[in-house]
Amino acid sequence: MTTLRTPAVLAATCAVLLASATAASASPPRPAPPSITVTESALEGVHGTSPDATVRNVLTVTASGTRLRVRLSNPFGDGPVNVRSVWVGLQPSPGSPALTPGSDHRATIGGAKTAAIARGAAVWTDPIPLRVRPGDHVSVSVYAPGAPVDDHTFPPPETDTPGSFLSAAAGDAGSDVTGTAFGEFRPGTLWWADAVSAVSAARGTIVALGDSITDGYNAVGGGPRWTDVLAQRIDALPPGRRLAMANAGISGNTVSVQPNPYDPTGQCCGPPAPERLDRDVLSLPGVRYVLLLEGTNDIGGGTYAPPAPARQVIGAMRGIAARVHRAGHRIVGATILPMCNTAGSAQERTRLAVNAWIRTSRTFDAVLDFDAVLRDPDDPTVIYAPWRYDCYHPNATGDLRLGRSIDLSVFGLPATR
Known part of the structure; x- marks a missing residue:
């Protein structure tokens, strides 16, 4: 049996077909920019054991990006690095432990606030809602007392100097935006944090x-x-x-x-x-x-x-x-x-x-x-x-x-x- 179509139905059908053809001819949506590595500091060896203190690492990024992720590594330790907390923020000045207000975020790793990094392993944090530009200083505060210290230590250059601060008192100081919990800048010394990635153009x-x-x-x-x-x-x-x-x-x-x-x-x-x-x-x-x-x-x-x-x-x-x-x-x-x-x-x-x-x-x-x-x-x-x-x-x-x-x-x- 043949189905008869009214003019209204035919008009609607033509409109649908026209819309479908227009959509098909349009350019496909542009894919989101991929993640790239925006800074690195390769680890050299393991030196000692972490005290009951927080290390605030400072790394300088070299490209703009969002959705930062930080890699923490334990390539040389004779046991796991038990990370109790990681905080990631922005530092207006690399020589000061103070952070930009509102920038400090507690990072998660696979959705958890803690992680055990096995010997020879590395973990990436989940994406962090921060935006960076070239030359920005990213702080990575890690609290892992009693862990083997996989580090990078060297006589540093005088500008854009990677380095870190160590908290003066026991406990987790990662959320301290003022920086008052931390001691003097230790140029050229970084613990565990060896790369930062970002979604970037x-x-x-x-x-x-x-x-x-x-x-x-x-x-x-x-x-x-x-x-x-x-x-x-x-x-x-x-x-x-x-x-x-x-x-x-x-x-x-x-x-x-x-x-x-x-x-x-x-x-x-x-x-x-x-x-x-x-x-x-x-x-x-x-x-x-x-x-x-x-x-x-x-x-x-x-x-x-x-x-x-x-x-x-x-x-x-x-x-x-x-x-x-x-x-x-x-x-x-x-x-x-x-x-x-x-x-x-x-x-x-x-x-x-x-x-x-x-x-x-x-x-x-x-x-x-x-x-x-x-x-x-x-x-x-x-x-x-x-x-x-x-x-x-x-x-x-x-x-x-x-x-x-x-x-x-x-x-x-x-x-x-």
């Missing part, structure tokens, strides 16, 4: 994997680390072109798997780069580029390890690059800075051989010739004196030159200086 994150030169060891003279200089340059770009910067430098770290030259326990300087690559780089949200600057400690050697040959350093770099590529990321290699080794010496020959390989092997997607930027034109075995802190490390002026020398086009950004 930035295109992703650059992770700088390195040793003390990346860590900012004694970058004295009034300026930031070279990674911070790079972050500031990127922050000046239009919002849709930006990338965040994460610093995974650990002083004394080696690029190859070997005994640490400076500490037989290995607790000073983090595991060798291949062993920490997953935790400190590949596991982070939003990674797009890795910037590798390591090898100085391998080539230099020390009391507990002889100088490494070029094949060892090159093999480690090749393996790291292959793993980064398998993860779907790009990797930029930087040449090794002058080390005050005598011209013609075995260590200087090794450094030159490694640098020649970095420049010519095409293992990396791009190369930054940091050696050429900082070497003394009259003696290429040393860093130019006005830019040098010591034989291995640039000062703040040297870091400024490194940060400004980087061609942003290696990260798919406008090529500006």
Whole structure:
């Protein structure tokens, strides 16, 4: 039997069909921006046990974002880190424990206010309703009395300094917005908090994997680390072109798997780069580029390890690059800075051989010739004196030159200086 349609029914049907066609032709809704890593401070070892006190960590973010999450890690402890509370807020000044009124939030982990972080494990907090901009200081107050202290400790740069405060009295002081419960700033010391992510319009994150030169060891003279200089340059770009910067430098770290030259326990300087690559780089949200600057400690050697040959350093770099590529990321290699080794010496020959390989092997997607930027034109075995802190490390002026020398086009950004 045929169904007859009245004019009113036909008109309604046409309207529905027209609306459906219009909806189908419209652009699909834009997906929400993904989470990226907006700051990092790679942990180096475990040193002691936490007192009955609260640590207020300070980390500086390098991109705008919302819905912050904090990672707490226990990679080295011989037992669990029993976290009784975590509070996350904003600090107007990194040198003061006082927080912006209304910014301090008690964080949850999987919906719970407490967590047990097993040995070798890490946890992320649930999203926290905070909005940050580049250069903002995020406080992460953790109360975990009696826990092994997985930390990051180093002689810090003079600006944008990571660090922490420790409460003077026993108990949980995470909710203290005034900061009166806390003692003096401890520059360069962080406990458990090793990364912060955020939902961001930035295109992703650059992770700088390195040793003390990346860590900012004694970058004295009034300026930031070279990674911070790079972050500031990127922050000046239009919002849709930006990338965040994460610093995974650990002083004394080696690029190859070997005994640490400076500490037989290995607790000073983090595991060798291949062993920490997953935790400190590949596991982070939003990674797009890795910037590798390591090898100085391998080539230099020390009391507990002889100088490494070029094949060892090159093999480690090749393996790291292959793993980064398998993860779907790009990797930029930087040449090794002058080390005050005598011209013609075995260590200087090794450094030159490694640098020649970095420049010519095409293992990396791009190369930054940091050696050429900082070497003394009259003696290429040393860093130019006005830019040098010591034989291995640039000062703040040297870091400024490194940060400004980087061609942003290696990260798919406008090529500006």
